[in-house]
Amino acid sequence: MKKKEEAKYLDKEWLTMNAQLKAFLETGNQECLHKFRVQAKKLRAMLFLFEGTSKENDLLRYFKPVRKVFKHAGRIREAHMNLLLTKQYELKNDLFETSQHKIIDDGTSEFKAREGEFFKDIKDAHKQVKKQLHKVDDKQIAAYYQNQLEQIAAALKTSGFTEDMHTNRKLIKILVYNHKLAENALNGSVPLNIAYLDNLQEAIGKWHDNIVAVELFSSPELNDKPVISKITRMNSGVKRRISTLAKNFLKKAMTIERPRRIKTSPTAK
DSSP: OOHHHHHHHHHHHHHHHHHHHHHHHHHOOHHHHHHHHHHHHHHHHHHHHHHHTSSOOOHHHHTHHHHHHHHHHHHHHHHHHHHHHHHHTTOOOHHHHHHHHHHHHHHHHHHHHTHHHHHHHHHHHHHHHHHHOOOOOHHHHHHHHHHHHHHHHHHHHHOOSSHHHHHHHHHHHHHHHTHHHHHHHHTTTSOOOHHHHHHHHHHHHHHHHHHHHHHHHHSTTTOOHHHHHHHHHHHHHHHHHHHHHHTTHHHHHTOOOOOOOOOOOGGGO
16 A cells, blocks of 8 residues: 555545534534544544554554544533433433533533644644555555454454453454555455444444443432343343354454345246
8 A cells, every 4th residue: 555545545534534523613513523533533543554564653642632632522422422311211310411511511612712722733643643654565454454353353252241342342443444445455365344344343332332321320320220220131132142243253254245146037037
């Protein structure tokens, strides 16, 4: 992969990230904030790929200013999601809702007050990261994907439903996020079933979301035992689905399913 190709991809994804952050600051739209965080994750995933396939070790260090903004946005996003959860499970608690709205309002106000600082930091980070990019050999990319798939396969066999399972999801998402960028390098050497990987990471994400929801509803502020029991029962089914999907991970992840041909009878012609 040529450095020019890497830089073009970086610029495109970075521009999208900036646009989503700007849209949030202008409108307060939570979906824009969510998309900003997704773009930041995609860019960080790309830097993981480049650090894992070259001798350059400073890319993630130069990305730290973006991570700072990402974490600030995360506090606002978490409060918003907490409100959505209480609405989803029809839990009315005026004191809790007021506290979450305050986190959102205060966080958004601080964001706007520090807008110039944040955008300058993000711009400087972009320059530094772009400067450090190096050409990456396609064989190195293919080897990286093969190695990561094997590591994830081994981890899935031993991690169980602990924080390690959430780590597995992060590793899978790095491969999914980078697939478009790495596709040509993988062609013919490392087949990748993106649909399967996406299904697995989404299932793990649902399991983790339910764990977070249980923690929220177990807090002294809410302490709603019926809701906790309901989510726990739901999560049992999600865990079974994950176990089924994760079985024979390496084979499934590297098997491209081709569409079946529909046979027609002679009389149908």
